Amino acid sequence: MPQHDYIELHQKRFGKRLDTEERARKKAARQPHEIAEKAQNLKGLKAKMFNKERFKEKALMKKQMLAHEEKDIEVNVEDVKDGAVPTYLLDREQQQQSKVLTNMLKQKRQEKAGKWDVPIAKVKQMSEGEMFQVIESGKRKQKSWKRRINKVCFVPETFTRKPPKFERYIRPTGLRFKKANVTHPELKTTFSLPLLGVKKNPQSALYTTLGVITKGTVVEVNVSELGLVTQTGKVIWSKYAQVTNNPELDGCINATLLV
Amino acid sequence: MDQTKKRIKPNQITLLPPDTRVFVTLINPYGEEAQKSLELSVNTTKEELQSILQQLVKTEEDQVYSFFHNNVELIDTLNQLIVSDPEYKLENTFSLTYHPQSLFRIQPITRQTAALEGHEQPVLCVQFRTHGDVLATGSGDTTIRLWDMLTETPIATLKGHKNWVLCLAWSPDCKYIASGSHDGQVCIWDVETNQLKGQPLIGHTKWVTSIAWQPMHLDEECTLVASSSKDGSVRIWSRISLSCLISINAHQKAITKMLWGGQGYIYTASEDTTIGVWNKSGKRVQELKGHGHWVNSIALHTDYTIRCACFSEGNTEINRKQAKVLYDKMLNGKNERLVSGSDDQTLMLWEYTSSKPKVRMTGHQQQVNHVQFSPDGRYIVSASFDKSLRIWDGYNGNWIATLRGHVGSVYQVSWSSDSRYMLSASKDSTLKLWSLSKKKLAFDLPGHADEVYAVDWAPIGGEKAGSGGKDRRVKIWRH
Numbered sequence A: 001m002p003q004h005d006y007i008e009l010h011q012k013r014f015g016k017r018l019d020t021e022e023r024a025r026k027k028a029a030r031q032p033h034e035i036a037e038k039a040q041n042l043k044g045l046k047a048k049m050f051n052k053e054r055f056k057e058k059a060l061m062k063k064q065m066l067a068h069e070e071k072d073i074e075v076n077v078e079d080v081k082d083g084a085v086p087t088y089l090l091d092r093e094q095q096q097q098s099k100v101l102t103n104m105l106k107q108k109r110q111e112k113a114g115k116w117d118v119p120i121a122k123v124k125q126m127s128e129g130e131m132f133q134v135i136e137s138g139k140r141k142q143k144s145w146k147r148r149i150n151k152v153c154f155v156p157e158t159f160t161r162k163p164p165k166f167e168r169y170i171r172p173t174g175l176r177f178k179k180a181n182v183t184h185p186e187l188k189t190t191f192s193l194p195l196l197g198v199k200k201n202p203q204s205a206l207y208t209t210l211g212v213i214t215k216g217t218v219v220e221v222n223v224s225e226l227g228l229v230t231q232t233g234k235v236i237w238s239k240y241a242q243v244t245n246n247p248e249l250d251g252c253i254n255a256t257l258l259v
Numbered sequence B: 001m002d003q004t005k006k007r008i009k010p011n012q013i014t015l016l017p018p019d020t021r022v023f024v025t026l027i028n029p030y031g032e033e034a035q036k037s038l039e040l041s042v043n044t045t046k047e048e049l050q051s052i053l054q055q056l057v058k059t060e061e062d063q064v065y066s067f068f069h070n071n072v073e074l075i076d077t078l079n080q081l082i083v084s085d086p087e088y089k090l091e092n093t094f095s096l097t098y099h100p101q102s103l104f105r106i107q108p109i110t111r112q113t114a115a116l117e118g119h120e121q122p123v124l125c126v127q128f129r130t131h132g133d134v135l136a137t138g139s140g141d142t143t144i145r146l147w148d149m150l151t152e153t154p155i156a157t158l159k160g161h162k163n164w165v166l167c168l169a170w171s172p173d174c175k176y177i178a179s180g181s182h183d184g185q186v187c188i189w190d191v192e193t194n195q196l197k198g199q200p201l202i203g204h205t206k207w208v209t210s211i212a213w214q215p216m217h218l219d220e221e222c223t224l225v226a227s228s229s230k231d232g233s234v235r236i237w238s239r240i241s242l243s244c245l246i247s248i249n250a251h252q253k254a255i256t257k258m259l260w261g262g263q264g265y266i267y268t269a270s271e272d273t274t275i276g277v278w279n280k281s282g283k284r285v286q287e288l289k290g291h292g293h294w295v296n297s298i299a300l301h302t303d304y305t306i307r308c309a310c311f312s313e314g315n316t317e318i319n320r321k322q323a324k325v326l327y328d329k330m331l332n333g334k335n336e337r338l339v340s341g342s343d344d345q346t347l348m349l350w351e352y353t354s355s356k357p358k359v360r361m362t363g364h365q366q367q368v369n370h371v372q373f374s375p376d377g378r379y380i381v382s383a384s385f386d387k388s389l390r391i392w393d394g395y396n397g398n399w400i401a402t403l404r405g406h407v408g409s410v411y412q413v414s415w416s417s418d419s420r421y422m423l424s425a426s427k428d429s430t431l432k433l434w435s436l437s438k439k440k441l442a443f444d445l446p447g448h449a450d451e452v453y454a455v456d457w458a459p460i461g462g463e464k465a466g467s468g469g470k471d472r473r474v475k476i477w478r479h
Helices: A006-014 A020-041 A044-070 A104-113 A205-210 B046-057 B078-084 B303-307 B316-331
Strands: A132-137 A143-149 A179-183 A190-200 A218-222 A238-243 A254-257 B021-027 B038-041 B064-069 B093-101 B111-116 B123-128 B134-139 B143-148 B153-159 B165-170 B176-181 B186-190 B208-213 B224-229 B234-238 B243-248 B255-260 B265-270 B274-279 B284-289 B295-300 B337-342 B347-351 B359-361 B368-373 B379-384 B388-393 B399-404 B410-415 B421-426 B431-435 B440-445 B452-457 B464-469 B474-478
Touching (some): A179 A218, A179 A238, A190 A205, A218 A254, B021 B078, B046 B064, B078 B093, B123 B165, B134 B464, B134 B474, B143 B165, B176 B208, B176 B224, B186 B224, B186 B234, B208 B255, B224 B255, B255 B295, B265 B295, B295 B303, B303 B316, B303 B368, B337 B368, B337 B379, B368 B410, B410 B452, B421 B452
Parallel strands (some): A179 A254, B021 B093, B295 B368
Antiparallel strands (some): A179 A190, A238 A254, B021 B038, B064 B093, B123 B134, B134 B143, B165 B176, B234 B243, B255 B265, B274 B284, B295 B337, B337 B347, B347 B359, B368 B379, B388 B399, B421 B431, B431 B440, B464 B474
């Protein structure tokens, strides 16, 4: 290695050799062959050191090659997203409102078949002792034909009690509910909707007529708040929902809408 | 104040004796008097008044007028109209406002005739060619489809955009379509060959919100088209050289709607609550300030006239003259009136000469999404997210009626060309036809399975309307 710049000084003063470019070119052309010879014939510690250096060099080379190739690749086309909205809705975060997802035919077919595809298909059987509390009556409390319902029930607005002497089933006012928290399964939003009636209680037909609401009961709810419209233009105001919790334990009725 | 036009029952009121004479002044729709007071007999009929007015105002033979006094319409003779006003004394002059009536009558739209499939994503914009024979629809699947209205079948699919096609506009001579997309590109299509002209025009950095061609009467070759974008700029492109001529940095925030007015000015409504008025060299003429929130939509009272300028294709020179004649008649010596609807639940009426609004119209309970002038410029209808439409007077901004019926936000509204019916598209998947004279719902048009995003009533072949929405179908409606 030159200790000072005497080589450059000479080149400045007297110029370079006439064949310097050619010699440099030829030397560069020989490099790959020399490196190959070393790589194939070196042994021992020198080989180890050479291989280590060579590995690093190759990694760098690969990166450079990829970088060169990149300019030939076409620009990635932006994925066209779903959910196209017109210009007046673009800057707005639209609150998702429930839509009519089923069509009339599907519903009609289901009704005809009598099948309901409900979220909770089977419910645990409930014993009478769990449902009713025997109320003794009479002068000596020997008559025990009265029953008090221990579960939450729904009574219609026009409901009037039978005369107390004759009523067999007592529905306590504390356990009467008018509203249910109904969740739309697709949108995952919950609304507090007024109840319209009990459609079917899976435990027994008697409970359906009494209006008892337990887990798995199908109830009818008033959905006019949601603003749904059918294909023919009529506004939908009631839909079925299935109760998903034990209302007597929670103090509220949670249901999922059956769409 | 009840501003509905009532009919007088002649039996109930005692009429003035037939030989009485009254002084009458005729007032034009803008509120100016046409002539000093005339002395007329009380039994002057509508037809006689019409011929008098024609001589005074020097209009064409076949222009029909209707006369009003305090919003009560003249039906038979002046006599009945005079006695209907209890405050009028014989010594005073009787004021009669006249309004030109449209000569033709459009049949109301009652049924769906076609549901055109083809788009794979929601249909975002719908526009008829001025003649009503071709419908162009742009969709989220990046294509524009052309549909033939005679056979209700597709003509062509125009591919070239790389993202949702947000807006499209037919050129005034109906030979080209300009469309803007979600990635800021503007494409110009030649309709005769159904091909993209050149390459998509790049320049906007964010999505294109609206496109407007220069009106026909200013340039019959239809060379200039302007596009506005969310990045706040307006770019004017040349159709021939396919390059951007001028880029106007109009607003700091997004431009929601842009119109090219007939007087040569470009109006831009922006989310920075102002409306800018620019001339085509890029200079700002006026800034209309007054709204408190985003300005969502603007409309000019000459919108329909500008759109229908090219009603017969062929020699462009003739079209330009005819277009200018029609336009001047619509302007009637005044300036263009602009109405704007905003997120602050109000509408405002402007003229570009002053930066303060002429009238402020309140009443809506939620954002006003779309405003439209009636084709004769007499009425304004505004569609809002509060599920109602409101009708306002087009000259002084007075509230006329509220139309309720929709159960979801009303997105867009379109007029019939005789200004008698309105068609509204809503989030609740229905379209509703409203009658202006009765100020209530005429027909309910359900059929879409999901939100309806765009609606258009054919301007000249006026018996059909087209709508497109989230359910990816384009539906054609007729009488």
